[in-house]
Amino acid sequence: MSGALRSVIRGSGSALPAQCVTNAQLAERVDTSDEWIVERTGIRQRYIASESETTASLATDAARAALEDAGFEPASIDLIVLATATPDNTFPATATKVQHALGCNGCIAFDVAAVCSGFLYALTTADAMLRTGMAKRALVIGAETFSRILDWEDRTTCVLFGDGAGAVVLEAQDADATRAGIIASRLHADGAQHDLLYVDGGPSTTQTVGHLRMKGREVFRHAVVNLAEVLGEVIADAGVSVADIDWVVPHQANRRILDATAKKLGISEDKIVVTVDRHANTSAASVPLAFDAARRDGRIQSGQLVMFEAMGGGFTWGASLVRL
Known part of the structure; x- marks a missing residue:
């Protein structure tokens, strides 16, 4: 590569918990209704993580799907930036658990905490690192288990959230050679x-x-x-x-x-x-x-x-x- 670099999205992936909870099902445990939720939010269902499903496991599944979509091996990844407000532990970073699970050991791995804007913060951080040459390929992941921090007695907020993960693979390419x-x-x-x-x-x-x-x-x-x-x-x-x-x-x-x-x-x-x-x-x-x-x-x-x-x-x- 020569000259200026640009971060190109080469693949994407996502992962959702196994359990899908409709508004009607939620109304069985919360004082609400399908009509009330749809009218105010447009939400009809959400996915809720089981005890065995964590932010790290969902993030890992989404990252694997993104790597497969890109056609890249985990060992080729130099950087993992994971956005989450619901990490598995206070520390270490959930990104390090994902790194180990994927088998891309030795690469840079850290979490970003900016809540719902987290993926944008993570994407922009990874982009900056790729453009300076610190890494050539990056996994940028947004993963949450928000169901863990909801007050299920607060019907105005608990109906709004769900769990899941999404990821993209970035690759640094010569800016003069690509429009992407x-x-x-x-x-x-x-x-x-x-x-x-x-x-x-x-x-x-x-x-x-x-x-x-x-x-x-x-x-x-x-x-x-x-x-x-x-x-x-x-x-x-x-x-x-x-x-x-x-x-x-x-x-x-x-x-x-x-x-x-x-x-x-x-x-x-x-x-x-x-x-x-x-x-x-x-x-x-x-x-x-x-x-x-x-x-x-x-x-x-x-x-x-x-x-x-x-x-x-x-x-x-x-x-x-x-x-x-």
């Missing part, structure tokens, strides 16, 4: 909004893992504004127009947020990849899960421009434009 790759990315954070979406407890405060707490209405308002702004920034950085984008793969938080953001930007709903009805909100896993689903069903094709975007607790948010 990550073109532009932007990341942001605003710690002043910490109390609108967080998990109470933690190792340095209560020494326990708490439950997810969210003020949904305020989060919705911030999400629409922040996502529209960061998408505008990336479009400007890339020197393209909204019309040039073939697909938007957003964080799958709530169908209302997806629709409102698309409307604010003037993007056709036909260009929005939606899986929230099937997967619910899987936090850092939602973007790669949706991306893999749209690649495998044939919607996303080689050569197309794809925009990733997400916002999560912190607040953190970001977007990345990629040509496949």
Whole structure:
């Protein structure tokens, strides 16, 4: 390779727990209904991990699928960046468990914590490392077992989330020899909004893992504004127009947020990849899960421009434009 490098997506994969829980099934244990959930969120089902299914096991399965899709051996991976808010342990990083399980020992492996924006943070971090030559091939994974931190007595939040994992394989290629790759990315954070979406407890405060707490209405308002702004920034950085984008793969938080953001930007709903009805909100896993689903069903094709975007607790948010 010579000259500038670009991070190209060579493969993708995903993994879901065995157990699928419909809204009707959830209503048997929570004071809610299928109609109430669908009307407010668009969610119809979600996958819930069993005791034997962990963030690491789901991440490993998704990574294996991505490697198979790319046609790469695990030993060829130089870097693993795993985004999660629900690691198997406080430490070591869940990425190291995935590294060992895959057999790509010796490569760089670490976790990124940016909640629902985690995959964007992980992707951008891996992209920077590949472009500087620190690694040639990377696994970028978003994996969560959010069911472990839900308060099942809080019907306004527990119905929103599910478990799962998604992964992509990146490879550094000569930018002069390919049009494909990550073109532009932007990341942001605003710690002043910490109390609108967080998990109470933690190792340095209560020494326990708490439950997810969210003020949904305020989060919705911030999400629409922040996502529209960061998408505008990336479009400007890339020197393209909204019309040039073939697909938007957003964080799958709530169908209302997806629709409102698309409307604010003037993007056709036909260009929005939606899986929230099937997967619910899987936090850092939602973007790669949706991306893999749209690649495998044939919607996303080689050569197309794809925009990733997400916002999560912190607040953190970001977007990345990629040509496949």
